[in-house]
Each structure stands twice: as structure tokens, then as C-alpha cells.
Amino acid sequence: MRKTLLSGVLAVAAAMTAVGGTATAEPALIGFIYPSPLSDVGWAKQLDLGREAVVEAFGDKVRTAVVENITEGPDAARVMNQLVTDGAKLVVLGSFGYMNDGLRLARQHPEVSFLHASGFKQAANFGTFTARSYEGFYLTGLAAGMVTKSDSIGIVAAFAVPEVIAEVNAVTLAARKVNPDVDIRIVWLNTWFDPPKEQDAARALISQGADVLFSLHQDTPSVVNVAQAEGVRVVNTASDMSSHGPDAVLASVTYDWGDYFVRSVGAALDGAFKGADFRGGLADGTVSVTAWGGDLTEEQRAEIARVEADLKSGAAHVFTGPLRDQSGKERVAAGEALPDPEIFSMNWLVEGLSGSLPN
């Protein structure tokens, strides 16, 4: 990590010198810290597209500094300290694990605003942002239930945290709605990053007959690559990965942070920043489903589009009762929708899923 830290500091320095003399008013520094290396696809790439939107919206009123591939802990604390020392007006913390260091810094520097990915603690100058990615996975779950020929869907999931559990449940509910016979298997990797292991998990699910895979929170096209080689379909997270699996990608559930970042930076520049909890979904365009493959018929596409419109308008809700968990216990009563706090702290699997949660 020494290399990434060094390159990060250099990037900050370079950004400062590059923009130094050009603008008349001093441009505001906006810092971005990503947990993984920046590539063509993945979580960091989507955050960086948000950064590009900020640059586009504010032009030479801002200058941005990117520090990528920063592990949680002392490295992250040093990098954010450096950004604040350099005079950053707002810092985007791209990983859950930056929470405590970020909050400490926010308390020491009330003049600096922070945006923190998928956290649960807020302060006046410390806001959090989360995607309702389960909405996108509900739509792709419908598609998976429609196209599976073996009636078997396999999910490669990173960690059993509420965000991922909600996605797994959404896929299951949707697929079983259109295809009651479908069998859904899940492999928990218990790691955020190990491409060879992700691929072995995908191959294991394929050996059990799965012909549609879900790649939940794998940052590289690891599972997409296996799906392409083995001739099965795959739905992936974060970015459009169809270039890595032209025949394999059924759809990609993607994130767009542009609007949110632009609004937050605008508020910070005007001195009107409020640390709130932002949850973006299909309706505001934060989550969208792209790269639809050619497997679906016109009617199927139309049905999915109808559900999408209902979710966007609020007429439908992914977690509407009656919902039972694996043990058969009723979790949501008929006609009710699961409230937000329970979605974002989900720790149970819905009825119909094979396998169990790591605890």
C-alpha cells in the first residue's frame, strides 16, 4: 500500500500545481478516496464517474484529487488528514470502513464536509450515501426467473451484510414470483476481494446446474469471465460489464452518484451542507439496470418495464408482505411494506432460498 499512498500524495500535489495559477478565484478542493484500484469497471469507477460529473458541473470553481486503492485503517486516516490539510472543502469517503477515522476528522474540522459510503452514523458535516441496489436486483431477478432453462439460479455473494442480504432476498422474491419452480443457491465468499475464489464459486454453482449467475459486489469481471467461458448468463454489480461477457451478461445493476455529488458539492460551496442519510434508488436514477442482453422476449421486457415504473412511482415496493423468512416465520404482514430501517439492517433470508447466513 506504500505505493498507492505515495502515488495518492503525488496526485494531490500534482492536482494542486496543475490548477494552481489558472483560475482567478481559488478553486475549492474536493477529495475522493476509493478502497480499490480505479479501472474501467467496478465500484471505484462509478464513484469516479460521480467525480467527473462534479468537474463538469462546477468547471474551474473546483479541483478534484483522487486517491485510489486505500485500505481501511491507518493508511485511510493519513490520506484523509492530508486532503483536509491541503484545504479540501469536501471529501468523499468511498468505503464503509473509513467511517470512524472520517467521523473523528469531521468533528475536528467542522468547516470540511464529508460524504461517506454506506455508513450509518451522521453528523452536521458528515453525510452518508447508500444505493437501493435491491430495487435493481428485483428487476434482474424477474429476468433471471424468466430466462433460466434449468430452473436454477446461483448467487456469488461477497459478505452477508444487510445491503447484500437485501439484494439476495430481492433476487429470490422476484425470480420465484415469475417462476415458482426456480431453485436459488448462494455461495458466501466472506471476502470483498479474491477474484480466483469468486471464479471458483461461480464454477461450483454452475456444476450444480445454475444457468443464471448473480455476481454480488465483485469489483472485477471475475464471475462475468467464467459465465462467458461456461456459456451461462450473469447479472453483475456496479458497472456495465458486457464488454467482458458479450454473450453472458443478462443485465448490469449500475450506480450513478453524479446528481448526489453535484448537489452535495454545491451545498458545501454555498455553506449550506447538511449531513443527511441519502438513499438513492431507481426513482432518482442512482440505481439503474443497463446492458440488457438479448434473451428476453418483447412481452418479458414489457413486464419488467411495468414493474420498474411501479417501483419508481412508489406504487410497488420490493419487500411487500406477506413475507416469510427461511424458518417460515412471518416477517412482513400482508399488504405492508418493510420500513427502511429494517431493509438497511436486514439479517434474515426469505423463504425459498437454499443455504444459510454466515453468523
Added chain:
Amino acid sequence: MDSLTFLLSGTVLAATPLLIAALGELLVEKSGVLNLSIEGMMALAAATGFIVVTLTGNHWLALLAGAVAAMLLSVVFATVVLIALGNQVAAGIAVGILGLGLSGLIGSPYEGMTVAPMARTPLPFLSDIPVIGPGLFNHPLIIYLAPLAAALLWWMFRSTKLGLVIRAVGESPESAHAVGYDVVRVRFLAVLVGGFMAGIAGAFISVVSSTLWSDGMIAGRGWIVIALVVFAMWRVERVVLGACLFGMAAIAELLVQSMGISAPSQLLTSIPYIATIIAITLLSMDGRRIRLNAPVSLGRVYAGSQ
């Protein structure tokens, strides 16, 4: 593909890089040098190999390029510990970090990219056996070379003068020197061969089994390799067994989950590591066994005798 076929083929894919790198490390440790930089060497080779296969489309050239890159890094390590007489543990960790950093640096334009897989070479007749055939004998050619390398190394240590010289240098460098062998030269060459093999293993992961590059993708496998050599008590046949066990445990964990069997996945994830701890504990309960098997001068600086 049924479960058993997947278990076999998955084990082979997971075990091969561990086996190749561990054989190299075994050779290095037999000569009396402890090389802790395997993780970095594998990472550098994975990046180099991936770049070469992307540019040329030739998987063999990529494996060779990865091996050479790791070997060049092992020259740095060997120079520090054998010529400058640096501490082997510190130098190994430092060179390992250097390798990881270099891999991220040269690999960054290729981050998250994928390549076409290597062609499979089904072995005639053997690959027609049901279950076992597609599981064990329908792989890229490089995979069949790993057990051959193990057999060659086993034979070398057992029956050749070269094997005896390497062991002599590792057990008692002063005696080896006294009978006329150049200790530093033997150790230097052993470290180069070990680096070359760690390089094949690293490039294997990015070029053959995963066909993608991402910074940090070796994900601790280099450290498993070092544990494997201890686990195997510096015996070639036990390195083969250990690599297969490790590979199989890693695959079985995923297979059990994919079969829909309710099992605590975190416990399954830790089985290979628990197995190592138990094995090492059992073996070291009798301290003599470790002392009898470990090269006597492992990790010690040999300053030469004037």
C-alpha cells in the same frame, strides 16, 4: 459437470499454483535460505504474465515472462541476503512488498481486464474415463507439468549428486565449503530457480486459472505456499499432498454451499488454515521431528570462511 468432477477439476486448478511455488520454496529452503517474498514475486509475475498475454495472445510466453520477472526480483533478494549478508526475514518481507508495489504499478493500465483462456489439452484415453477423466485429465498442458516437476525434484534430492550438494549447503555450509563447494553460488542459483517457479505460479493464476488481472489478486496465496513447506516438513511428496489438501479444502467449501447444504460458511472458509495449525501443532509436539527435517542452517547468514 457433476459435483465430483467439479471437485476434482477445481482442486487441480487451485492446487497447481500452490504446488509449483511450494516446490520452488522447498528447493530454496533446502539450500538454507528462507525466502518470504513469494507473495510479491507471484504478484509481479501475475501482472507481467497478464500484460504479455494481452499483448501477444501467447499463454506460454506469458508464463515464461512472469517467471523471468519473478526471477529478476529474486536476484535482488539473493544479492541482499547472500552477497550483502542481510537478514533473510527482513529482506524477504521487504522484497515481497517491493514486488506487490511493482505489480500494482505495471498492472494499473490493465486493471480489471480479462483475456481468453488457455487451450485445453485432454490427455488421450485418460480423459475419456467417466468423472475422473474430465476432472483430472482435461486441462491446459501446463497443469500436467506440475506433478512432473514434483517427481523430478523428488528424484533429484533422493538420487543425484546435485540434490546432495544442495542439502549439504543447507545443512552445514561450513562443511560444504570445506569439501570445495561454493556455498553462495549454490544458494544463489537455488533462489533464482525458486523465484522462477514462484513466477510460473503467479502467472498461472492471472493467465491460466483466472484469466484476469486485478491488483492484489494473489490474495495471500504466497503465504499459504510458505506454510505449505513447513506443513510438508521439507519433503517433496508431502508438499504434493499438502497442496492437494489445501486446494480441495478451498473448493469443497464453495461446493458445499453451492449444493444448498446449510453449513456455517465462515467455519468452512477457515478449514484450510485450521488444518495447517493443527498439523503444525501435532508435528511440533515432538520438537525433534522438526529439527530433524528442517535444514539446519535455514535462515542463518553464512559469511563464508576465509
